[in-house]
Amino acid sequence: MVGFGARLGHRRLARPAAPEGPLSDAALKLIEEAWAGLNPAKVLDTHVHIVGNGAGGTGCFVSMRMRSWSSPREYLKYTLYETAGGVEETEKCDAQYVDRLVSLLRNQKPHGRALIFAFDQFHDEQGKPVKEASEFFTPNDYVLGLAKKYPELFVACASIHPYRADAVEALESAVAQGAVAVKWLPNAMNIHPGNAKCDAFYEALKRLQVPLITHAGEEKAVHAEALQRLGNPLYLRRPLEHGVTVVVAHCAALGQNPDVDMGQSEPPQVDNFALFLRLMNEPTWNGLLYGDVSALTLVNRVGEPLKRVLCDGALQKRLINGSDYPLPAINVLMQTGVVAKKGFLTAVQRDVLNEIDRHDPFLFDFVMKRCLRWQQDGVSHRFADEMFMVRPDVFPRLRV
Secondary structure, three states, X not given: OEOHHHHXXXXXXXXXXXXXXXXXXXXXXXXXXXXXXXXXXXXXEEEEEOXXXXXXXXXXXXXXXHOOOOOHHHHHHHHHHHHHOOOOEHHHHHHHHHHHHHHHHHHOOOOOEEEEEOEOOOEOOOOOEOHHHOOEEEOHHHHHHHHHHOOOOEEEEEOOOOOOOOHHHHHHHXXXXXXXXXXXXXXXXXXXXXXXXXXXXXXXXXXXXOOEEEEOOOOOOOOOHHHHHHHOHHHHXXXXXXXXXXXXXXXXXXXXXXXXHHOOOOOOEEEHHHHHHHHHOOHHHOOOEEEEOOOOOOOOOOOHHXXXXXXXXXXXXXXXXXOOEOHHHEOOOOOHHHHHHOOOOOHHHHHHHHHHHHHOHHHHHHHHHHHOOEEEOOEEEOOOHHHHEOOOOOOOOOOO
């Protein structure tokens, strides 16, 4: 069956599945400039999603809410993800998604690698999986298998709910098979990072030298306020106190959360990005706490946080690059006109980037991040080269 997104003509909302080309001389020149100063063997996109509906026996699934007209908004969102990921036939979803990503990376000359995410289920307070409450599920074994099959393209990131009775055992198994990090989305998985139930898992992360890449801030897939509060950046002090290396996805640059440091029964709401900066400014966490810049150019985030991370040289030493693929391939989210209007790109750059985007949205995100500038006090600020390459202090298990 042809994917619903393709039948509805979602090409206007997300990128076409087949790369367009050949690229113009201007586009090739911009790509060459983007690679200047970088060692391709060290370049790593640290935020790449792998999703599927279980076609082909992968073990993946997507919630019925996202696959049913009973929730039209969620259904539309999922079909956009399909289109953005190059899925043309629902019954071949998993294979086509991976084939598209493999093709994009292999066609880039040169290319880096992608840290691909597994994604654990929602679990209740007793550590039992609740499938009907899970947005989607991507098993560790599936992601580990892809990384073994395409070692020149992929690096595996496991996802393990810390409330699970077998959480430490599952972590040890994933690491033994090549996982170099763990991914959480607390708001969607029902994880309270400040809960003592996570402590044994934190100790195992520290012992195994595995970083925790965790979403912080608002998550659009979650509707309950109680779950949104699980994205409070201040809760990440607990893994840091255990010596865990923590990467805050998106630098927590969306939404607000209670300022629990105030010690009040009803503390004031504060921007999550400000709470993230508070943590980054606490000297105790230097060498442990980092942020990734994925999604900072999306239409619902682009603004002051992007200015801050571009202009703060000290902060950039603790940042890593990620694309949040396939989100950059969704037109309604990634709008270069907005990025240019806010002053981060020139009109000429925007035109050339749009051409690259039509050819390869994965490459587009990388080149755009290399083009971003912010002018302040006569100085042009940009992302440092080091941000795009593997930081050994973040990924000690990753061999370049």
